Amino acid sequence: MSSVRLARPRGFLLASATLTSFAAIDMPAALAQQAREQLPPVEVTSPQSRKPAGRARQAARREAARRPATALAVPSATAQTPLNTNAVAQSASRLGLTVRETPATVEVISAETMREQGYRTVSDVAQGAVGVTAGDNPAEPSAFSMRGFTNSQINTLYNGIKIGPQNMTSRVMDTANLEAIEILKGPASLMSGEGASGGAINFVTRQPHTGPIRNEADVSYDLLNSFRTHYGSGGSTDVQGLDYRFDVSRSSLNGFADDTNTRTLDVSGQLNYHVSDSLKVWGAIEYREDRGRAYWGAPLVPVAFSGSHATAGIVSGSSVSNFNGTNLGPVTIDDRTSNTNYNVLDNRNVAQEVWLRGGFELKLAPDLTLKSQAYAYGAERTWFNNEVEAFNSTSNLVDRERFYVAHSQRLVGNITDLTWDANIAGLDNRLVTTLSSSYLDFVRPGAVNFPDDSVSLVDPPRGYYGLLTTQQQTARIDNEALSFEDRLKLTRSFALVGGLRVEHIGLDRNSTDVNGLEKANFPFSKSWVPTTGRIGYTWEAVPGLTFFSQYATGADISANNIFLLNPTDPLNLTTSRTYETGVKHLLWDQRAEWSFSAYDILRKNVYAAAGGMQLNIAGRQQSKGVELAASVRPIEPLRLWGNIAYVDARYADYNFVGGSFSGNTPPNVPRIVANAGASYRFLTSWPVEFGIVGRHVGDRYNTDANTVTLNAYTVGDIYALVDLPKTVLSAVDQARLIFRVRNFTDKRYAIWGDPFYPDQILLGVPRTYEISAAFKW
Numbered sequence: 001m002s003s004v005r006l007a008r009p010r011g012f013l014l015a016s017a018t019l020t021s022f023a024a025i026d027m028p029a030a031l032a033q034q035a036r037e038q039l040p041p042v043e044v045t046s047p048q049s050r051k052p053a054g055r056a057r058q059a060a061r062r063e064a065a066r067r068p069a070t071a072l073a074v075p076s077a078t079a080q081t082p083l084n085t086n087a088v089a090q091s092a093s094r095l096g097l098t099v100r101e102t103p104a105t106v107e108v109i110s111a112e113t114m115r116e117q118g119y120r121t122v123s124d125v126a127q128g129a130v131g132v133t134a135g136d137n138p139a140e141p142s143a144f145s146m147r148g149f150t151n152s153q154i155n156t157l158y159n160g161i162k163i164g165p166q167n168m169t170s171r172v173m174d175t176a177n178l179e180a181i182e183i184l185k186g187p188a189s190l191m192s193g194e195g196a197s198g199g200a201i202n203f204v205t206r207q208p209h210t211g212p213i214r215n216e217a218d219v220s221y222d223l224l225n226s227f228r229t230h231y232g233s234g235g236s237t238d239v240q241g242l243d244y245r246f247d248v249s250r251s252s253l254n255g256f257a258d259d260t261n262t263r264t265l266d267v268s269g270q271l272n273y274h275v276s277d278s279l280k281v282w283g284a285i286e287y288r289e290d291r292g293r294a295y296w297g298a299p300l301v302p303v304a305f306s307g308s309h310a311t312a313g314i315v316s317g318s319s320v321s322n323f324n325g326t327n328l329g330p331v332t333i334d335d336r337t338s339n340t341n342y343n344v345l346d347n348r349n350v351a352q353e354v355w356l357r358g359g360f361e362l363k364l365a366p367d368l369t370l371k372s373q374a375y376a377y378g379a380e381r382t383w384f385n386n387e388v389e390a391f392n393s394t395s396n397l398v399d400r401e402r403f404y405v406a407h408s409q410r411l412v413g414n415i416t417d418l419t420w421d422a423n424i425a426g427l428d429n430r431l432v433t434t435l436s437s438s439y440l441d442f443v444r445p446g447a448v449n450f451p452d453d454s455v456s457l458v459d460p461p462r463g464y465y466g467l468l469t470t471q472q473q474t475a476r477i478d479n480e481a482l483s484f485e486d487r488l489k490l491t492r493s494f495a496l497v498g499g500l501r502v503e504h505i506g507l508d509r510n511s512t513d514v515n516g517l518e519k520a521n522f523p524f525s526k527s528w529v530p531t532t533g534r535i536g537y538t539w540e541a542v543p544g545l546t547f548f549s550q551y552a553t554g555a556d557i558s559a560n561n562i563f564l565l566n567p568t569d570p571l572n573l574t575t576s577r578t579y580e581t582g583v584k585h586l587l588w589d590q591r592a593e594w595s596f597s598a599y600d601i602l603r604k605n606v607y608a609a610a611g612g613m614q615l616n617i618a619g620r621q622q623s624k625g626v627e628l629a630a631s632v633r634p635i636e637p638l639r640l641w642g643n644i645a646y647v648d649a650r651y652a653d654y655n656f657v658g659g660s661f662s663g664n665t666p667p668n669v670p671r672i673v674a675n676a677g678a679s680y681r682f683l684t685s686w687p688v689e690f691g692i693v694g695r696h697v698g699d700r701y702n703t704d705a706n707t708v709t710l711n712a713y714t715v716g717d718i719y720a721l722v723d724l725p726k727t728v729l730s731a732v733d734q735a736r737l738i739f740r741v742r743n744f745t746d747k748r749y750a751i752w753g754d755p756f757y758p759d760q761i762l763l764g765v766p767r768t769y770e771i772s773a774a775f776k777w
Contacts, residue, residue, distance in 0.1 A: 082593035082631035089182040096430045103536030103548040105597045111681035114175045122173045130627045131645025138294035140167040140671045145668045148649025149198025149622030152561040159201040165561035176230035176249035177266045179204045187554030190499045197554040197576035208243035208272045220772030224254040242275035258341040262292040278363035286355040292489025296758035299389045300331040309335045317708040322758045323390035335460045342389045345462045351381040372416040381407040390759035393643035397454040405446040414440030427491040442475040475563045478506040498535040513621040521567035530555035550580040559607035576603040594630035619653025644678035664706045667755040668696035687723040702753025713749035716740050732777040738771045
């Protein structure tokens with residue numbers, strides 16, 4: 001079979017979460033009963049009754065604003081259960097279903113859980129999710145792996161909007177401005193289109209609420225001299241029907257490797273205006289920025305060379321350098337390089353992003369609701385680094401090579417939903433018809449030459465980038481999609497849920513050389529019309545116990561990703577399907593909850609990275625696995641939770657000139673991922689809570705060849721917090737101090753291996769100490 005030489009990846013390589021909500025919150029039994037009622041109709045309501053007029057109406061609103069927050073009724077759909085299955089995940093369904101009502105595995109991590117568990121970035125969140133791993137690879141920040149799939153096979157969404165392949169567009173993101181992170185697992189093209197063969201991860205920004213204004217502020221500092229700050233405010237204004245939310249956060253996270261850090265800034269805001277009981281209009285804006293000096297990993301070194309400095313338990317196996325071709329034999333990570341930064345002194349990773357969104361919700365009739373949102377997105381990204389660190393067993397030096405790429409991206413689009421609630425032959429039915437369209441313009445100047453040198457393994461002279469010569473690539477993508485999603489309740493407890501999506505994708509690509517002349521076979525155009533969907537059921541056998549099954553399909557580009565397709569690449573789509581079944585159970589007066597799922601995913605027509613920058617025909621990839629999650633509060637002060645996932649992911653028909661990888665496991669896919677935690681709260685006048693969290697990740701490989709193993713590891717965090725009584729700080733309603741030790745055993749481990757840079761391994765963060773404070777008023 002054939003192999004295809006790829007363009008240099010930076011950008012191709014840009015590459016969870018839901019930690020099932022740990023807080024087991026007691027709720028009245030009435031809330032559980034409400035959650036089990038038939039699907040309610042979509043409603044657009046004003047924040048206050050419209051009956052009062054003039055000054056009386058304003059007085060009524062001011063009086064409502066003076067009431068304490070605890071007086072607000074909590075809707076049953078949002079009351080948090082131990083695994084947060086009362087949450088509505090819009091990335092999993094447009095029907096307004098809760099997680100428990102959706103025939104798929106969905107996790108929703110709330111902002112509250114992110115704060116409680118100390119999740120600073122979205123990659124931290126992924127570490128607590130069921131079966132999800134992440135590596136913060138600088139080539140593709142916030143890269144995820146789940147159910148045997150990684151990178152561009154997982155769609156990354158921002159408030160339900162896809163901006164492009166994950167391994168090109170994802171960035172390091174702070175969690176402070178997020179309302180929730182949603183994870184939908186398995187083929188999910190019905191909801192987010194091309195690229196969702198492995199699932200989708202949706203980042204939801206903070207939303208306005210109707211009611212008294214609430215403010216919050218957070219600050220933290222650790223012994224790596226990292227800090228984070230956040231301020232947020234939201235609620236109802238003095239203008240009748242107008243609610244707002246505003247957040248600003250800033251962080252500077254220093255790495256454990258020398259001279260590495262990431263600085264982020266995120267400013268977001270949204271206004272909701274209830275014009276009437278039947279019409280709401282809204283607008284949102286967000287600016288995000290991240291600037292970093294990147295850590296690209298530690299080189300694999302021959303055990304024979306490292307001698308007494310060879311480490312045990314981080315990597316194992318043998319390797320032939322992909323970059324220089326020398327035989328390294330059995331490899332290790334040299335302990336003298338665990339904090340070494342091989343990047344050049346003038347390195348930089350920079351991204352600036354702007355979002356504009358706006359829309360309306362209009363109730364056309366009691367059973368008919370129209371929603372529409374328009375959006376515009378712009379991003380500028382730059383990578384300017386030494387990215388290759390390959391040990392040469394002939395010279396006993398580390399060979400380095402530079403790479404530069406930049407992105408200028410513009411995206412505009414619209415998503416419009418029409419929801420119809422009907423009664424069909426006495427059966428409740430909801431149908432959502434969605435029409436979406438977008439236009440994306442992507443310009444990618446990149447390096448033509450790749451300056452290189454060789455440096456010593458220990459204390460290398462870092463030097464500077466050197467001469468840069470550039471060329472340019474472009475991609476323009478038109479996308480239109482029509483989808484239908486329906487839920488039919490055959491009985492009070494049994495419902496059929498299904499949907500169908502027809503999508504048109506039009507691609508225009510061009511590539512020019514250093515002189516601006518078009519390269520051979522460019523420009524070219526290609527279009528695809530994938531049809532994907534889902535059919536499943538939910539059955540609440542007894543109150544709180546729901547069984548589900550589904551069959552779902554997905555589609556994505558078979559080679560590289562859609563931004564970087566070359567005319568000689570395979571230009572067809574992969575197809576993927578999943579069979580899944582499981583159960584979700586809320587019990588013990590809602591103090592305990594557990595879920596279980598089993599799945600079988602098959603992806604056909606796969607092209608994969610064999611190592612370095614080669615694409616080989618992999619034919620098929622199959623993943624079979626099970627996932628189990630549980631959370632319980634046996635007594636009021638004690639909270640216990642845990643999850644475990646097992647996956648057997650393998651290639652088939654993966655043959656190429658010189659060998660076969662059939663039967664091998666895709667990179668960065670562990671068979672076992674497990675998390676567990678416990679906390680105990682002493683209910684004294686100064687409430688104190690102690691907690692511990694553990695995580696185990698099994699063996700993984702860094703390439704399809706499966707010759708080097710990233711060894712299994714187990715790490716843990718511990719924390720202690722104290723809630724200050726109001727008598728101490730009378731100006732705030734809640735004040736909390738937290739002391740946290742991350743990786744308290746100081747475990748050294750490999751967290752990620754980039755198959756396009758197989759000569760180096762990203763190491764996990766060693767033990768760090770952190771103190772933080774949070775205030776609400």
